[in-house]
Amino acid sequence: MNLILLAPGDIEHGQQACIRDPRRLRHLKEVHRARIGDSMTLGVAGGGIGRGELLALDEEEARFALSTLNTPPPPPLPVHLVLALPRPRMLARSLEHVTALGVKTITLLHSRRVEKSYWQSPELAPDKINGHLVLGLEQARDTVMPKVNLAKGFRPFVEDVLPGLLETRRGLLAHPGMPQACPRGIDEPVVLVVGPEGGFIPFEVERLLEAGCEGIHLGPRILRVETAVTALLARLF
Known part of the structure; x- marks a missing residue:
């Protein structure tokens, strides 16, 4: 995945995002080979796009510190x-x-x-x-x-x-x-x-x-x- 798509429920206190579903965790580990400190592209469903720093990654969850997610998504086709x-x-x-x-x-x-x-x-x-x-x-x-x-x-x-x-x-x-x-x-x-x-x-x-x-x-x-x-x-x- 070229973007980690966050549901509103993934965001905690407006500053961090926590991912717990197996598909995204598996992709982070096996495809991205993500490491603590990596900066990755994230977007909120129905909202903006930005970057997040990976703070933690284990078998149960991945946790990101969020920057401002204010880049608009690409325009839709009419x-x-x-x-x-x-x-x-x-x-x-x-x-x-x-x-x-x-x-x-x-x-x-x-x-x-x-x-x-x-x-x-x-x-x-x-x-x-x-x-x-x-x-x-x-x-x-x-x-x-x-x-x-x-x-x-x-x-x-x-x-x-x-x-x-x-x-x-x-x-x-x-x-x-x-x-x-x-x-x-x-x-x-x-x-x-x-x-x-x-x-x-x-x-x-x-x-x-x-x-x-x-x-x-x-x-x-x-x-x-x-x-x-x-x-x-x-x-x-």
């Missing part, structure tokens, strides 16, 4: 990502990647080619989702947690939710065979819709276009979902 729910292993990677890139609003959407069993995956448990988001924030030195919404019905989302989102955002549907290439370097708020493996079925494409989305493509290659999302975000912003 995008609401609507992603057809990937299979569980791909979902984990996708959440980490898009969080590291600065996406702050994610809707996981059902579609015809999404297996119903995916919605029963342990990866959708709030603590599991939160864990993947934290990993993305730590990678990017960010502190602002994304919001993840679950949309288990395609038609209710497209008919009842999407029109409101598109009132203030440009809608882009990334789908193979669309006539327009993905734009580059835009500076306006966007709803980016990405389908499942195999893409949306024709009915779903029609509904999304009718709702106001523009169809775009990334060229003739068929990409895995996490690769396509990363490439789309990098090209758009």
Whole structure:
């Protein structure tokens, strides 16, 4: 992790932070090979970033003396990502990647080619989702947690939710065979819709276009979902 993300409960008396969870302790020891006196980058969830000096590290806890945590996190991307729910292993990677890139609003959407069993995956448990988001924030030195919404019905989302989102955002549907290439370097708020493996079925494409989305493509290659999302975000912003 490039940043040690602190929960408000980790901070004691405003001057020190104490970490006790096994994951972060293990990372400090095995990856950072931290030693007493090391200065490390810390950030408070939802707040600023700064430095902290490691005062103690053992099997039970790590304790830091905090400097001023007033450096703002990197700016977010102006995008609401609507992603057809990937299979569980791909979902984990996708959440980490898009969080590291600065996406702050994610809707996981059902579609015809999404297996119903995916919605029963342990990866959708709030603590599991939160864990993947934290990993993305730590990678990017960010502190602002994304919001993840679950949309288990395609038609209710497209008919009842999407029109409101598109009132203030440009809608882009990334789908193979669309006539327009993905734009580059835009500076306006966007709803980016990405389908499942195999893409949306024709009915779903029609509904999304009718709702106001523009169809775009990334060229003739068929990409895995996490690769396509990363490439789309990098090209758009």
